[in-house]
Amino acid sequence: MKARVYVSLKKSVLDPQGKTIHQSLQNIGFQRITEVRQGKFFEIDFASELTLEDVQAEVEKIAEDVLTNPVIEEFTYEIE
Amino acid sequence: MKFGVLMFPGSNCEHDAYHAVRKVLRQPAEFIWHQSTDLKECQAIIVPGGFSYGDYLRTGAIARFSPVMGAVRRFADRGGLVLGICNGFQILLESGLLPGAMLRNRGLKYVCRQVSIRVENARIPFTGLAGEGDVWNIPIGHMEGNYTLDAEAFRRLERNRQVVFRYCRPDGEITADANPNGSIANVAGICNSGGNVLGMMPHPERASEPLLGSQDGVRLFQSMIQSRS
Numbered sequence: 223m224k225a226r227v228y229v230s231l232k233k234s235v236l237d238p239q240g241k242t243i244h245q246s247l248q249n250i251g252f253q254r255i256t257e258v259r260q261g262k263f264f265e266i267d268f269a270s271e272l273t274l275e276d277v278q279a280e281v282e283k284i285a286e287d288v289l290t291n292p293v294i295e296e297f298t299y300e301i302e
Numbered sequence: 303m304k305f306g307v308l309m310f311p312g313s314n315c316e317h318d319a320y321h322a323v324r325k326v327l328r329q330p331a332e333f334i335w336h337q338s339t340d341l342k343e344c345q346a347i348i349v350p351g352g353f354s355y356g357d358y359l360r361t362g363a364i365a366r367f368s369p370v371m372g373a374v375r376r377f378a379d380r381g382g383l384v385l386g387i388c389n390g391f392q393i394l395l396e397s398g399l400l401p402g403a404m405l406r407n408r409g410l411k412y413v414c415r416q417v418s419i420r421v422e423n424a425r426i427p428f429t430g431l432a433g434e435g436d437v438w439n440i441p442i443g444h445m446e447g448n449y450t451l452d453a454e455a456f457r458r459l460e461r462n463r464q465v466v467f468r469y470c471r472p473d474g475e476i477t478a479d480a481n482p483n484g485s486i487a488n489v490a491g492i493c494n495s496g497g498n499v500l501g502m503m504p505h506p507e508r509a510s511e512p513l514l515g516s517q518d519g520v521r522l523f524q525s526m527i528q529s530r531s
Contacts, residue, residue, distance in 0.1 A: 231405075236405070238405070238406055238448075239406060242410060291396065293401075293450070294405060
């Protein structure tokens with residue numbers, strides 16, 4: 223099974239990189255963008271014998287303990 | 303006082319820190335490898351600057367899981383002195399030994415220059431020989447020094463006097479233009495509630511000899527030594 227984890231800065235945290243990208247996009251003509259947030263993406267492969275519940279539990283633990291710093295970041299994930 | 307200087311793959315200020323305590327302050331000192339759990343009976347631990355584990359994932363995020371950090375946590379819990387400088391500060395944040403987190407600098411650039419910082423709390427073991435309001439001239443060199451914490455937790459931090467250093471003008475005034483990285487309330491260094499764990503972005507070891515242009519960092523190391531003598 224494969225998990226895809228998306229990590230981004232919390233809405234309450236200023237994202238200077240996203241702001242800079244947004245500004246650049248506006249400069250080259252993409253005027254209708256209202257916000258850009260930059261984040262990280264992880265693709266994690268699990269051994270095939272694991273159940274969906276096992277994988278969900280592991281992914282959440284990994285995302286909470288390692289992939290994010292909960293002070294500034296949050297995550298979503300999907301499993302296939 | 304025996305100092306232990308941690309070494310992670312990617313640390314690059316460990317020799318500077320070792321030099322400052324061993325050669326300048328003439329104290330016993332040892333390097334401690336990140337795989338070790340033996341702190342060699344050191345009375346103070348320095349978590350040095352650099353790019354531990356290449357700063358992969360987040361600054362300090364991987365170093366936090368190294369065996370030595372478990373020993374450092376136990377040492378800190380018993381009241382041992384732990385000083386995190388720059389990347390060492392980031393490691394202490396990721397480890398939960400200090401509250402908060404670092405964001406990319408407001409200007410998105412690596413900032414490497416001499417700054418002024420004001421001593422906000424001179425009653426902890428790291429600043430006992432300083433006066434409150436003293437201004438130190440110390441260099442910084444970092445990309446992620448934009449300290450952040452939610453508003454309620456930060457109020458608590460200020461109430462507990464855990465803000466130890468703030469970026470200021472040379473005359474000591476705290477202004478927005480004296481803030482090199484966007485850090486909340488100009489924070490340059492904070493301590494834990496016990497005052498025995500300090501994290502700071504400026505490099506006291508780089509301000510420890512006349513040749514380096516400032517010796518203000520020496521007072522921090524001297525304070526540590528004096529606090530335990």
